[in-house]
Amino acid sequence: MNDSFDSHWGPATRAVRTGHRRTAEGEQGEPIFTTSSFVFQSAREAAARFAGEEPGNIYSRFTNPTVRTFEERLAALEGAESAVATASGMSAILACCMGLLQQGDHLLASRSIFGTSSVLFNKYLARFGIRTTFVDLTDPAAWAAALEPATRLLFLETPSNPLGEVGDIRALADLAHANDALLAVDNCVCTPILQRPLELGADLAIHSATKYIDGQGRCVGGAVAGDRKRVGEDVFGVLRTAGPTLSPFNAWVFLKGLETLPLRMQAHSRNAQGLAQWLAKHPGVSRVHYHGLADHPQYRLMQRQQSAPGGIVSFEVEGGREGAWRVIDATRMLSITANLGDAKTTITHPATTTHGRLSPEEKARSGITEGLIRVAVGLEDLADIQADLDPGLAPGPARNRKGFV
Numbered sequence: 001m002n003d004s005f006d007s008h009w010g011p012a013t014r015a016v017r018t019g020h021r022r023t024a025e026g027e028q029g030e031p032i033f034t035t036s037s038f039v040f041q042s043a044r045e046a047a048a049r050f051a052g053e054e055p056g057n058i059y060s061r062f063t064n065p066t067v068r069t070f071e072e073r074l075a076a077l078e079g080a081e082s083a084v085a086t087a088s089g090m091s092a093i094l095a096c097c098m099g100l101l102q103q104g105d106h107l108l109a110s111r112s113i114f115g116t117s118s119v120l121f122n123k124y125l126a127r128f129g130i131r132t133t134f135v136d137l138t139d140p141a142a143w144a145a146a147l148e149p150a151t152r153l154l155f156l157e158t159p160s161n162p163l164g165e166v167g168d169i170r171a172l173a174d175l176a177h178a179n180d181a182l183l184a185v186d187n188c189v190c191t192p193i194l195q196r197p198l199e200l201g202a203d204l205a206i207h208s209a210t211k212y213i214d215g216q217g218r219c220v221g222g223a224v225a226g227d228r229k230r231v232g233e234d235v236f237g238v239l240r241t242a243g244p245t246l247s248p249f250n251a252w253v254f255l256k257g258l259e260t261l262p263l264r265m266q267a268h269s270r271n272a273q274g275l276a277q278w279l280a281k282h283p284g285v286s287r288v289h290y291h292g293l294a295d296h297p298q299y300r301l302m303q304r305q306q307s308a309p310g311g312i313v314s315f316e317v318e319g320g321r322e323g324a325w326r327v328i329d330a331t332r333m334l335s336i337t338a339n340l341g342d343a344k345t346t347i348t349h350p351a352t353t354t355h356g357r358l359s360p361e362e363k364a365r366s367g368i369t370e371g372l373i374r375v376a377v378g379l380e381d382l383a384d385i386q387a388d389l390d391p392g393l394a395p396g397p398a399r400n401r402k403g404f405v
C-alpha cells in the first residue's frame with residue numbers, strides 16, 4: 001500500500017477505489033473471476049510461477065484477482081501491508097493460530113470473545129498442544145498476571161459483544177510485545193471505519209466479513225490484516241496449503257459492501273446511540289449496556305480508540321428469561337436472529353442462543369443474565385425501531401408475534 005500511488009487516499013476513497021486494476025475490457029465495476037485455474041504462455045512461465053520467481057495467478061485456492069482486490073482494499077482500510085481473505089471469520093482465526101503458533105505455545109484471550117472462538121481455542125487448539133487462558137477484557141493487570149513464558153499470542157475482541165466492554169489495545173499491545181508475543185484484535189464489530197487496531201499497536205486485525213463488511217446478510221467470509229511476513233507469508237501459507245479460501249463471488253459481494261461501509265457504520269452508530277439513549281430513559285428497562293453512553297465505565301477509552309461506538313446495544317429487563325422473551329416476542333418488525341451487522345435490525349436473547357452453551361457460572365461471570373437482550377441496530381428509521389420495541393417494554397398483558405409474518 002505505502003509504495004502505491006493511492007497511499008494518500010482517505011478511507012472513503014480507499015473503500016471505493018483501492019485494488020481494482022481495470023482489465024483491457026475497460027470495465028467500471030470490479031469483475032468476478034470465476035475460474036479455478038489460470039493459463040500460462042509457456043511451460044517456462046508455468047515453472048517460474050510455481051517456483052515463485054515470477055508474480056501472477058496460478059490457482060484460485062491462493063491466487064484469484066477478485067479475492068485479491070478485496071484483500072488489497074481491506075488492507076488499505078486497516079492501514080496494513082497485507083491482508084488474506086478466508087472462507088469465514090472462524091477460518092480467519094484458525095488460519096492465524098495455525099500460521100503463527102505451534103505445539104507448546106500458550107494463548108491468552110479475553111473471556112468475552114465470540115463463543116465459537118472460545119470453542120476453537122478450548123476444544124480444538126488444545127488437542128494440538130496449544131493452551132488458552134481466559135482473562136477479563138477490561139483488566140490489564142489480569143492480562144499481565146496470566147502471561148507465561150510460553151505465551152505467544154494475546155487475542156481479544158473490543159468492544160465485546162453483547163455487553164460493549166472496551167479493552168485497551170495500546171496497553172495490551174505493549175504488554176504482548178514486551179513478552180515476545182503478538183496481539184490479535186477481532187475487529188468485526190467496529191470494522192476499520194470505526195477502529196484501526198494496527199495503528200494502536202496490534203499486530204493482526206481479524207474480521208468476520210459476514211457481518212458489517214457484507215452489511216446485508218448475504219455471504220459468509222473473513223479476513224486477516226497485518227504485516228507482510230506474518231500475514232502475507234505465514235497466514236497466507238496456511239490458506240494456500242489448507243484451503244479455507246474465500247470464493248470470488250463472495251469477495252465481490254464484500255467489495256461492494258466495503259464501498260458503502262463508511263456511510264453505513266456512521267448510520268448504524270447514529271441509530272444505536274439514539275436507541276441506547278431512548279432505552280436508558282424507558283421505565284421498562286432496568287439497565288443499558290452501550291459504550292456510547294457517557295456513564296459507561298470505558299466511555300473515555302472508547303473515545304480514544306474508536307471514531308464512533310458502533311451498532312450493538314444490549315439492555316436488561318425485569319423478569320429474567322420470561323421477561324426478555326416477552327419483549328422479543330412482542331416485536332413485529334425486528335428479526336429474531338443471532339446475526340449482526342445487517343441493514344435489518346436483529347434482536348437476540350444471548351443466554352439461550354449465542355451464549356447458550358455456557359454454564360450458569362460462566363454466564364454469571366460474563367454478565368450474560370437471563371434478562372439480557374441484544375439488539376444489532378440496523379439502518380431502518382430509528383422511530384420505527386423504537387415503536388417496534390415499545391409495546392413489549394410497556395407493562396400489561398403479554399403480546400406475541402403470532403399472526404404476524
Ligand SMILES: *Cc1c(COP(=O)(O)O)cnc(C)c1O
Pocket residue numbers: 088089090091114117157161186188189207208209210211220221222
Ligand atoms: C461472527 C463472528 C465471528 C465468526 O465469523 P463467521 O464469519 O461466522 O465464521 C468471529 N468473531 C466475531 C466477533 C463474530 O461476530
